Amino acid sequence: MQTKEVHYSDYLQLDKILDAQTPESDLNGHPAHDEMLFIIIHQAYELWFKQILFEIDSVAAIMSQKVINDNSPDLQTIVHRLERIGVILKVAVHQIDIMETMTPMDFLDFRDFLRPASGFQSWQFKIAEAKLGLQFPERHGQEYYISQLRREHVDMIKSVEQQPSLLDLVDQWLGRMPFFEQPEHWKNYRALYPETPGKHPFWSDYSVIYANSLVEGEKANLAHFERLFFEKERSPERRLSAAACRSALFIMLYRGYPMLQLPFRLLNSLLEIDEQLSTWRYRHMSMVTRMIGLRTGTGGSSGRDYLKGALDKHYIFREIAALSSYLIERRRLPVLNREVEAQLGF
Amino acid sequence: MQTKEVHYSDYLQLDKILDAQTPESDLNGHPAHDEMLFIIIHQAYELWFKQILFEIDSVAAIMSQKVINDNSPDLQTIVHRLERIGVILKVAVHQIDIMETMTPMDFLDFRDFLRPASGFQSWQFKIAEAKLGLQFPERHGQEYYISQLRREHVDMIKSVEQQPSLLDLVDQWLGRMPFFEQPEHWKNYRALYPETPGKHPFWSDYSVIYANSLVEGEKANLAHFERLFFEKERSPERRLSAAACRSALFIMLYRGYPMLQLPFRLLNSLLEIDEQLSTWRYRHMSMVTRMIGLRTGTGGSSGRDYLKGALDKHYIFREIAALSSYLIERRRLPVLNREVEAQLGF
């Protein structure tokens, strides 16, 4: 145990934290009461972004191992931390309620003093997006966004984009899953339908059941299904391999088996992160609209339009979310043979 | 005081409320556990929609009076009830968290039994939108939405659309405001700039100040400003008259005066309703995407696309929201003369 005594104020370095608010409106001789709120809420956001980055890094470190040992706490730790990111983002969304206690007129009182600073300059947020898996070509308004950032921050983000992102690590982890690779476990699997050449008997059956489940107006999905799960070479626009998609779908379908529990929660936590990020962007956009209407943002952006553009494009785990289109009802699922079941249980 | 004794169960008619859940999956011989949740959450939503309609009706009744007496509790009552609708909608948004405890596989277990029922058939919600001010031509996917509803419900909605909506009543109330109509109060107003013909001296000044406030890239807003606040005849697409817009802007600018307090909160509560409705639609859309992916909704809609279409179009009070583009900084506001100030105080 340590010998030195720890004091709350020193431990939290409150001298720094509480001495970091200098309203521009004061410096400019037109003190505007609400600028303090504006500063503090953004600082609170940046603290949470730091925490989110810390969690992403720790998760990526574990997932970068060659093998994630199913008998270690690794998977549980990963899931726990990804779920925590979801909880933090929920509070971040809620925090917008505080910002909304500032009315447009109150914002106007100091808005001009901030130019050209802008929330787009939050490099921590951009790095978090990049570490999760957002890539430069997918970003909305690429040039604008680059122009806003300092050289050093652009470099940091670009360097992050060169590393494997969480999405890449998830793709690799899913692609490595050995369910279908071990023919000995499947030899007693009872195929329901004639085998399709080139497909594992399980997926051969699944394809037929899925095709039968499509109602009028959904028939076109079949082609997507074939491409998504069985294309030989990965299409350039895809972030998940066909093998990874098959693993992910299998996890969703048979999540009741103990061994698939944590993998299922891992996938779910990624969707939760995307959903909370997206809710955050949406509420942020609504708030900005309410605040500045059609006016130009302090950083010179067209405000609402930029945010709106990012809404649809910035879903990072959309290929995982899309898989729910290809599920079938539990009661039509192929029954697994005992050897496979044994692999999925304790 | 009443003589009959009241009992909780009778008072709440729990025999009806708690006996209104009959899962289709049971009737079809494939009981699916999560269908109970699906029924109950929709019933909870419908209860809240009933309450929201009840509040809208009561507010509309007060606002339909020829004059809203500033010395009566009328305005306070209106604001209180509109703010309550906002609080209800926040809980409605939160309630989606409960729905999200149902996974896509759990939904699939009973989804097919529900066809062609669909959430689009919630006539209470459609009526609420209509009472607030959404009109048929503004609705996304008009034919589809009509095709989903029963004749009787379509008739109800159409009949509501014929009545003055809350938005219409707000337009009339704003249009009636007497701030600028009484020349005697303004005779000591000190104009800052040469008068613009056809404009009240206050607005003549305001136009110049506003024009000066525009930064590079915003100059085009000036034409919008002129049209919005000073057009002689109402453009057919507008829901608020120029006079109503002037009143609303004046309220936002001078909300510090006691008499403008409640009017300001009234406008704000409308924006809050729109924002919560919009958040609800957005999270609903995200949830549906997560649940059924690209598949067809139980009512045959293209699911996500429909909901996405409605997102942008269904802002009911958007003309009020847009006014924040035309605010100017408090320290540049024209100073009101004493006679006008007296009108705005006690």
Added chain:
Amino acid sequence: MQTKEVHYSDYLQLDKILDAQTPESDLNGHPAHDEMLFIIIHQAYELWFKQILFEIDSVAAIMSQKVINDNSPDLQTIVHRLERIGVILKVAVHQIDIMETMTPMDFLDFRDFLRPASGFQSWQFKIAEAKLGLQFPERHGQEYYISQLRREHVDMIKSVEQQPSLLDLVDQWLGRMPFFEQPEHWKNYRALYPETPGKHPFWSDYSVIYANSLVEGEKANLAHFERLFFEKERSPERRLSAAACRSALFIMLYRGYPMLQLPFRLLNSLLEIDEQLSTWRYRHMSMVTRMIGLRTGTGGSSGRDYLKGALDKHYIFREIAALSSYLIERRRLPVLNREVEAQLGF
């Protein structure tokens, strides 16, 4: 698939749900606007209580099996549904925000018409408490609470109290856990300290480590520790056996192992339910205080005092919560031998 077409309104039985609101103030000729809200919010609560009962029953049915097969989806299903109850309770807590839009004066307008009805007459809530594990002698204000309920509801609750509660089922499930019963798995366990007679070598070690971890002022905890985990006969006031407590503590300590993941989440979901129930009671009490002050409740209770009394007494899973006092740091944990580890992994 079903042949009959399903319609939203019929499916949800909206004719019943939306026709179940009859304000007493209307019947008494003094219509009070806010009574509608009062009715609807209580009905929404009762819907959610029905759902909670439905989930508890389904969980209890699974847990009542002689053996919960670790290779079946049973445990995952139990955890999923208990966590859902937690999510529902969070919304129930949030719903109090809606109630708080009713001011004391608005409530007074119809309060007297409701006597002697009272929220204490919600038999669904009382049954939920009983099914979770609350027993009559632990209830605050027993006679009062009985006097409020109808004979039939008292009988229902009493009959529930005769059945094994969720707490009892958890006790049995924990008590059945075989970790320490199989001497062959532990034969290579390396004891750190001399064995204590009558204790398994693991617990013998643990007792010493725990004793060493106590700081000044905590020494008295040691006697509690011994009694809680090692008493031979169950003290009459205890709801968990010593063996169950040992299993629960082991689960908390070694939750990183795959096999203990779901058991850990199960325990956690029970604490979450207790915490949300308790938050609900607390916010409910605060709201009642704000609403009626020191006055007598409509059912004749002393309002706030009753609710306050229930706060502390009604923690159902408190014996599980209390176990966190007896944890030790991860880095001081006894290292498990390979044979035991193998039992806890896939």
Added chain:
Amino acid sequence: MQTKEVHYSDYLQLDKILDAQTPESDLNGHPAHDEMLFIIIHQAYELWFKQILFEIDSVAAIMSQKVINDNSPDLQTIVHRLERIGVILKVAVHQIDIMETMTPMDFLDFRDFLRPASGFQSWQFKIAEAKLGLQFPERHGQEYYISQLRREHVDMIKSVEQQPSLLDLVDQWLGRMPFFEQPEHWKNYRALYPETPGKHPFWSDYSVIYANSLVEGEKANLAHFERLFFEKERSPERRLSAAACRSALFIMLYRGYPMLQLPFRLLNSLLEIDEQLSTWRYRHMSMVTRMIGLRTGTGGSSGRDYLKGALDKHYIFREIAALSSYLIERRRLPVLNREVEAQLGF
């Protein structure tokens, strides 16, 4: 407008904010992942406490004026800022969800390194309580709490306690209200009951109506009523004078009148602050219980017991909350005469 360009990172002083996290577990050579979360959440709390202090100070400055001009934006500003504090506290409560993603075992990993630091050493929170109106003799565990703080912080708190608190300022503001002081406005008031000597005719009537409203078991309230509203000299334990209580009750009763709108919301915002503070303390206590059970807190306190003790005692505006016991139904209210009504309207 400023000439210097502002950049987001400089403006928010992110170099300080993001460089203020140094986990003790790292320094001690046993890095514990969750300590980062522990630091950051407390820093986020401290940022919000700073904001709350900033708002309280600004409100107190306005309320310290000899007269609050009803025709100025003063009252609106006060209410707006107090309501903002309520919104901030709601997010602070929600933030506990994040803390709860840390399990007891994760906390144990670094808990011992923090001794004797403790959340009780948050002097900002203690100062906020003092500025709102909590006084030393009302604090739970006075000596303990003093012993935890640094000399300089104790001095700061003591010095704040010497200043008029928000509660004192509210008492003075309520006591100054002129409703009943101007006999000329009341001369046409029609008394319903024979006058009580020493009471204003309005209060004379009100006393009779209130007495009649009491049901069996509430009769004892009458003595409280007389003392609370009509005692000649202020009892030493009271924070509000009888005159202030009469004003506050009058505001609650007749809040429909425009002039009482903002005063009513002001009183309500104080109760909301108390309720959120109390919810925060309650959830904090629940979390600590879940985290450390019966063990001693890092600062040496008995953890849960301290927090529990503070729960009941630290209601700052309880004398205002208690007034709702003395309301009567709207339809039994004395009708005000025209001259008084004119004072309460525009």
